[in-house]
Amino acid sequence: MFTLTPLEMEALYLSLLVSGWAVAASLPFGILCAWILARLNFPGKSLVDGLVHLPLVLPPVVVGYFLLVVLGRRGIVGSKLLEWFDITLAFTWKGAAIASAVIAFPLMVRAIRLSLESVDRGLEQAARTLGCGPLRTFFTVTLPLVAPGVLTGVILAFARSLSEFGATITFVSNIPGETRTLPIALYALTQVPGGDEAALRLCVISVAVAFAALLASEILSRRMAARLKA
């Protein structure tokens, strides 16, 4: 039987915690951002579009370093967070969640935006003529219709967060019990002599988690598609 060692449990738990929070906290912004890019036309839109997609093409280490500069204890924003709210992000699991969220954000926005662009605007018009204001129309018509796209975005972002390494290790380092997620634990094990077997076990766990996420998304999206059709 495959039983997890306390170290593996800790890494798995941290990975799920960090990825879960990364996705949950960035989802509202992701939807807003996707909506803005899909529906609005304004000067500088390409610039915003480029900024949103930047983490996709930048080396994650660059993103991590940038986060450290901005959100670190002495950073422009980080120092204020510490001073006003007593919040520290650098070298905590919350920081790891932010690093993951930033890296995964473009994937999430892309999926939701594509889905929003394919929504029949006529249905939104119909809702308006039936007495729904723009906001209510969004929540009662648009959002349910883009639910499959939102789900895809969430799964993609979750999977990307699980595999996040570069930005995380640069921003929050490798702290056991705080920021040592699966990929970081795996990397640490490959650096010590005789860590091969333990590293392999972490590989298996990573594969299992990723696969479970994909499977879950497949089942959910099939159910959603069935709901919209039948």
Added chain:
Amino acid sequence: MLELSARKRQGDFTLDVELQAGPGITALFGPSGSGKTSVINVVAGLSRPDQGRVVVDGRVLFDSKAGVNLPPEARRLGYVFQEGRLFPHLSVAANLRFGRNRIPKAERSIGFDDVVEVLGIGHLLDRRPAGLSGGEKQRVAIGRALLACPRILLMDEPLAALDANRKAELLPFISSLSRRFCIPILYVSHAMDEVLQLADTLVLMDEGKAVANGPAEEILSRTDLRHLTGHGEAGAVVKAKVGGHLAEHGLTSFTFSGGTLLARHVDLPLGSAVRLRIHARDVALATAAPNFLSVRNIIPGRVVSLTPANGHLIDVMLDCGGTILWSQITSLAQTHLQLKPGQTAFALLKAVTVAKEDIAGRVS
């Protein structure tokens, strides 16, 4: 009551209309691209005119001068779209209640069960739109708009996507809606058969303008509008009532202001108002009351005008007790008859030429 004036430029196209729609069904008829849908989008608030004013039942919905522009959700109008536009993620019942849930309970003057019964959609309530046929979808769409208890119902070619059978099935529903639920309907169509069966008032649209506006019979009988009303030849549309049934001969007699007409039997109670369509080519003329004829429909009238038509034909306009009939005669016949305006003439209509499909079963 709807009062509308709107000007809007969209590229090369300019919409410039002014029209009123009272109770009953007002049809907006015209070729595609004539601006019919633009008009109801302006009324619904889905499109904003450059200048104009939209008033429904005394309530100003749009006024460019006063800077009033209510959003669609505040206008309380029902809109039935050509493609139905049902919400695919909701059941039929939830679709029907969608607009209704947005209005105060006290204002829900139209009963849910009433509408479901009239439209015959009770067995569909638990289904989802994707599983419905085209006709069922349109009925649900009509129900959804009605249940929001709108002040006016806007219908944008709701039957255009349906086959002839479904269309024939739905037409009577629509025709009875306005009366049954006391809601004026603005009905966009480019199909003359729908207009004949539905319209109380007809607005003819062409190139973004309302060319003519008035009672349907009057507009449809005018020759100067023939190029727009879509028949290449003159014809009259006559309002009549069922006067009696001659069951043994398979005929029904209809009374109108000019006399009595016989046509193929229709299964309608006595007194039902119908609309008869009489093509000019089916009407012969006699200057004296003819005898010994197989033709049973002989209506006396007065010649109003003679208009040359295509070829060597002449359209003769007759006033028969206030109802206008048209007759098409050859120029040869005219040289013999020497008809002049003001002269008495007899219109000879073959009973069978009053086709059943031209009889609209509308009571007004």
